[in-house]
Amino acid sequence: MTEDTLRSVNPATGELLAEWPIDDEASVTATVERARVVASFWRELGFDGRKQALLRWASYLVRNTDELTELIHKENGKPAEDAYLELMLVLEHIDWAAKNAKRALAPKRVSPGPFMANHEAVVEHPPLGVVGVIGPWNYPIYTPTGSVAYALAAGNTVVFKPSEYTTSIGVWYARSFALANPQLPGGILTAVTGFGATGAALVTSGVDKIAFTGSTPTGKRIMAAAAETLTPVLLECGGKDAAIVAHDADVSAAADAIAWAAMANSGQTCVGTERVYVDETVYDRFLAELKSKLDNLKPGSGADASYGPMTMPKQIDLVREHIADALERGGRALVGGLESVGDRFIGPVVLIDTPEDSRAVTEETFGPTLTVRKVKSVDEAVELTNASEFGLASTVFSKSHGMEIGRRLRVGATSINAPLSFGAISALPFGGTGASGIGRIHGEEGLREFTRTHSFARQRFAIPGMALLSFGRKASTVAVIRRVIGLKHGRHS
Structure with missing residues (x-):
């Protein structure tokens, strides 16, 4: 590797897949400037024009499914079927954003109220301009699409910085938009490549908003850097x-769902289940069901693998540390253990009797591990769930009380009686609270994240003698207003 080269490798084998240039500050700034030049064209294309461009992009992805999913399998490591499911979600979100942006963001008239009845009141949501998106490696096309497609549909151009672990995927993804729309000018969606310094350069490049997916510590650094210029x-x-x-x-259904939510994608899922709280009356039965679901799961890179390798090598050490800490502090391994941690792959691990202040419970593990705790009641389960500094998502299994329990949880999304369903429903906004982040992607709220709110109050006609916002107003006018205010607001006790 040279100073200006990024090497893309297969995490299952170490095979070199490609080499990419490292974009420095000047290169990133130049890319943002190109995006800004074309931003007015993209904005003026209007909702209908942008809709057609986005739908052409989705069609291109479908036509090139095999190439894209094979690239995801090689560079990210997940099985080809999982890569296809990721693409399916991408297509659904592109389609929803393209078809709903006009309805969600069109100018809306609101009531001016009785004292401003001679005015027309309108709220508009124009695009911000250029949006910088910094994406993750675990879902290298699904997760950024929640920002990219929605920002594009809202009328912004986008500069995308993919993870250094999935650079080839990110470049392919960005280029595919241009290939699907050869009649459009370049620069509407472009990628910059590199490590953390490239992402940092994008934050300070003059973009109008940064959308980031990744760890909480990195998110805090991005927020601090963006605060220097009040970049949202x-x-x-x-x-x-x-x-x-x-x-x-x-x-049985809960055990099946949790087994998948915890272990799929090698546990490298931000909304994957990492903690389980089980009512004591069904605890033993749940453990037995869960163990039976996991006994035959095996990681690998072949067609028969349940899930793939750890994409980021250094994460393996963290997973090992969390397991070791839990076992040293009295936890027991129901499934797997330290011996499950290999050089590239980690087998399923389920820990029970793990202290709530252990690292396996308090820190994000991001591997195929799970802690399970017996609780005396739903109240205890809710209290323990909400004790975490994180508040991204949750799952509740209950035949009769799912919504009731879910409403008590301090999280951004809850799936009831199924794993992670909210991520596949495009109309539902997604995002967390606390250490899990700020803002929302997906749905109408996700579209509005990439706009600025512009309020208009237009006087349609003047009312003689009613010019309240004038030094020429009359005392008699104010007297009338006082009587009206008394009648309107002074009768409640």
Whole structure:
């Protein structure tokens, strides 16, 4: 590797896949400037024109499914079927953003109220301009699409910095938009490549907003850097998501869902389940069901693998540390253990009797591990779920009380009786609270994240003698207003 080269490798084998240039501050700034030049064209294309461009992009992705999913399999490591499911979600979100932006962002008339009845009041949501998106490696096209597609549909151009671990995927993804729309000028969606310094350069490049997905510490640094220029940020940071299994849950279905939510993608999912709180009346049955679901799961890179390798090598050491800490502090391994941690792959690990202040419970592990705790009641489960500094998402299993329990949780999204369903419903906004971030992607709120609110009050006609905002107003006018105010607001006690 040279100073200006980034090497892309297969995490399952170490095979070199490609080399990419490292964009420095000047290169990033130049890319943003090109995006700004074309931003007015993209904005003036209007909702209908942008819709057609986005739908052409989705069609291009479908036509090139095999190439893209194979690239995801090689560079990210996940099985080809999982890569296809990720693409499916991407297509759904592009389609929703393209088809709903006009309705969600069109100018809206609001009531001016009785004292401003001679005015027309309108709220508009124009685009910001150029949006910088810094994406993750675990879902290298699905997660950034929540920002990229919605920002584009709202009328912004986008500069995308993919993770250094999935650079080839990110470049392919960005280029595919231009290939799908050869009649459009370049620069509407472009990628810059590199390590953390490239992302830092994008934050300070003059973009009109930064959308970041990644760890909480990195999110804090991005927010601090953006604060220097008051550049707004959207941060989707880590999670330590909990599942609650109530006394009336379908235990077998809960175990199946949690096994997948915890272990799929090698546990490298921000909304993956990492903690489980189970009512004591169904605890033993749940453990037995969970163990049976996991006994035959095996990581690997072949067609028969349940999930793939750890994409980021240094994460393996963190997973090992969390397991070791839990075992040293009295936890027990129901499934797997330290011996499950290999050089590239980690087998499923389930820890029980783990102290709530252990690292495996308090810190994001981001590996195929799970802690399970017996609780006496839903109240205890809710209290423990909310004790985390993170508040991204959650899952509740209950035949009769799912919504009731979910409403008590301090999180941004809750799936009931199924794993992670909110991520596949494009109309639902997604994002966290606390250490899990700021802002929302997806849905109408996700579209509005990439606009600025502009309020208009237009006087349609003057009312003689009613010019309140004037030094020429009359005392008699104020006297009338005082009587009206008394009648309107002074009768409640």
